[in-house]
Amino acid sequence: MDAVIFDLDGVLVDSERMWDEVRRSVVAAHGGTWRPEATRAQQGMSTPEWARYLVETLGAQLSPDEIATTVIDEMASRYAGGPPVIDGAPEVVREIARRHPVAIASSSPPVLIHAFLTACDLTSLVPVAVSSEEVAAGKPAPDVYLRAATLLEIAPEKCAAVEDSTNGLRAALAAGMTVYGVPNPHFPPDPAVLAEVTVLPSLAGLPAAIQGGQ
Known part of the structure; x- marks a missing residue:
């Protein structure tokens, strides 16, 4: 990747x-x-x-x-009191960013994406952050992922995507990316969609999975 x-x-x-x-x-x-x-x-x-x-x-x-x-x-x-950051998530982004360009492709509006990046001091490490507000259609359409790849100037098939929900996984698959699923415990994704991706029990396993997939 x-x-x-x-x-x-x-x-x-x-x-x-x-x-x-x-x-x-x-x-x-x-x-x-x-x-x-x-x-x-x-x-x-x-x-x-x-x-x-x-x-x-x-x-x-x-x-x-x-x-x-x-x-x-x-x-x-x-x-405003601090985004509900998942434990260890900023550290995973930093570790991945040491080896690869990283981006965010989210359905959240830009104000909330940037609130997360600022709170976690990740702005300089994440040069591309795309909201689905900025493209023609939200997930499960691939638009937001394709836009992120375009801004990174990297072909979609050379990108890995990390998702938790059924529609998000479908969007990344439709974009032609290698997809890692970290299933949301509160809203579990469709098992049929999970069967099409590499499933990780937690985000902490992503760096090793990415390295193993090189």
Whole structure:
């Protein structure tokens, strides 16, 4: 592999439950109704996509722009006290960055990606950070991964991707990358999708796996 591209939510920060809690509360506060499938459906969606979903599918009585602002402002407020960084994640990024260019390809908005990079002092080590807000479609479409590879100036098939969710894994596979799955314990990915990737029990095993795959 010539580069490693990390997802953010669920891989580097333990934020999937936080996103779920905030979206649920905003939908309830504005007249919508949560559905059992809503959490998994939104994993990987870009901001415009999940904002439309909350309004058009779950019935929240706000415009998509209003609900996106409300949710992201609440997430940013929670991040202000420090992002919920997964133990050891910054150290893994630093170790990988000693050998390979690294990037982030995330469904989070740029403000939250940069909050993580700043809090963990990783900005200089991660030259490329792409939000799905900046591409045509969120995960499981491959757009955000392909954009990250383009900005790194490295062919997608020479990149490794690190993901935790079904839609994220599908996006990285669709981009033609070598995919490492670190399954989210709170929202386990589809076993059929996991069967297509290299599964790691934790992010700590990534550096050795990358080295072994050279």
